[in-house]
Amino acid sequence: MTGGGFASGLRDRPGNVHWLVPVDGPRRRLPVDRWHRPAGLADAAVVARCAGPTLDLGCGPGRMVLALTGAGLSAVGVDVSPRAVALTRARGAVAVQADLFGPLPAEGRWAHTVLLDGNIGIGGDPVALLRRCRSLLRPSGTVLVELEPPGFGVWQGHAHVATERHQGPIFRWAWLDTGAVAGAAAVAGLAIGEVFRFGCRWFAELTRPTASRT
Numbered sequence: 106m107t108g109g110g111f112a113s114g115l116r117d118r119p120g121n122v123h124w125l126v127p128v129d130g131p132r133r134r135l136p137v138d139r140w141h142r143p144a145g146l147a148d149a150a151v152v153a154r155c156a157g158p159t160l161d162l163g164c165g166p167g168r169m170v171l172a173l174t175g176a177g178l179s180a181v182g183v184d185v186s187p188r189a190v191a192l193t194r195a196r197g198a199v200a201v202q203a204d205l206f207g208p209l210p211a212e213g214r215w216a217h218t219v220l221l222d223g224n225i226g227i228g229g230d231p232v233a234l235l236r237r238c239r240s241l242l243r244p245s246g247t248v249l250v251e252l253e254p255p256g257f258g259v260w261q262g263h264a265h266v267a268t269e270r271h272q273g274p275i276f277r278w279a280w281l282d283t284g285a286v287a288g289a290a291a292v293a294g295l296a297i298g299e300v301f302r303f304g305c306r307w308f309a310e311l312t313r314p315t316a317s318r319t
Contacts, residue, residue: 111135111165111186111266111273125223127264128275135266140165140222144172147303148221151249152176154310157216160241162205163224167193173219174198183209206237215241220250229261229277235293239313248295248311250286255307257282259289283307 124132139145144152152172157179161169164182170193173180182193182200193200203209205227218238225231238248259281266273281289283300290297290311298310 121268124267125264125278126267126272127260127262127278129262130260132267136222140168142168144168147306148172150301150303151219151221151308152178154247154249155217155219158211158214159217159219160209160215161219161221162238163220163222163227164193164200165189165222167196167198167200169219169221170198170200171196181210205234209241212241214243216243216246218242218246218248220248222251223280225250225252225281226278229263229279231259231261231279231281231289232292235290235295235311238311239294242313244313246313247298250309250311252286252300252307252309253280253282254305255283259285283309286311 121137123135123137125135126132148169149172155173155178159173159178159180161173161180161182164170164184166189167182170180170182180199182198183203183205184190184200185202185204187202190200190202201210218241220238225234228234235248242248257280261279263275264278265275286309287297294313295311296314298312300307300309
């Protein structure tokens with residue numbers, strides 16, 4: 106999650122129901138409670154695939170940054186929301202307030218970038234986002250991205266976050282499912298290392314094609 110569109114999910118008490126509402130499709134419930142809880146077993150499966158400095162893009166309240174740090178890794182969260190950064194730091198983790206498409210620390214030297222909780226949607230253009238992730242990585246680095254389950258395809262458009270009492274601003278968003286990610290990754294200069302599932306959540310590990318790992 107990132108930006109002002111998700112501010113209510115960072116501000117409100119966990120337990121309040123939040124919906125992501127596309128302008129041209131059915132709404133979907135956001136896992137706000139999960140954002141605020143400690144990392145769960147599915148998150149741990151992602152952490153287990155990290156073996157070096159990791160950048161959590163759209164870190165929200167910081168559960169993944171804390172989990173990565175707890176696993177002995179150097180980890181930094183990035184979010185445009187000052188509230189998200191404050192919450193992450195309050196948990197004892199490191200975070201910077203920044204637009205991920207702007208300058209970031211140690212560009213080209215990260216072992217992993219992480220995009221969980223639908224953050225492949227940031228900016229509304231998954232190819233541009235994956236291309237940006239590639240630029241942040243060392244040649245052997247990987248992108249760990251959470252995906253929609255099979256059958257959801259690809260969607261790009263405008264959406265807002267709504268609760269029973271509030272409707273947030275409209276912003277660009279997107280999603281990819283497990284079948285659509287290969288095409289987007291290829292255009293961005295990445296390849297599928299593995300698609301894996303934990304419970305009801307789906308993920309992909311993306312790598313640079315072998316020939317480009319120089």
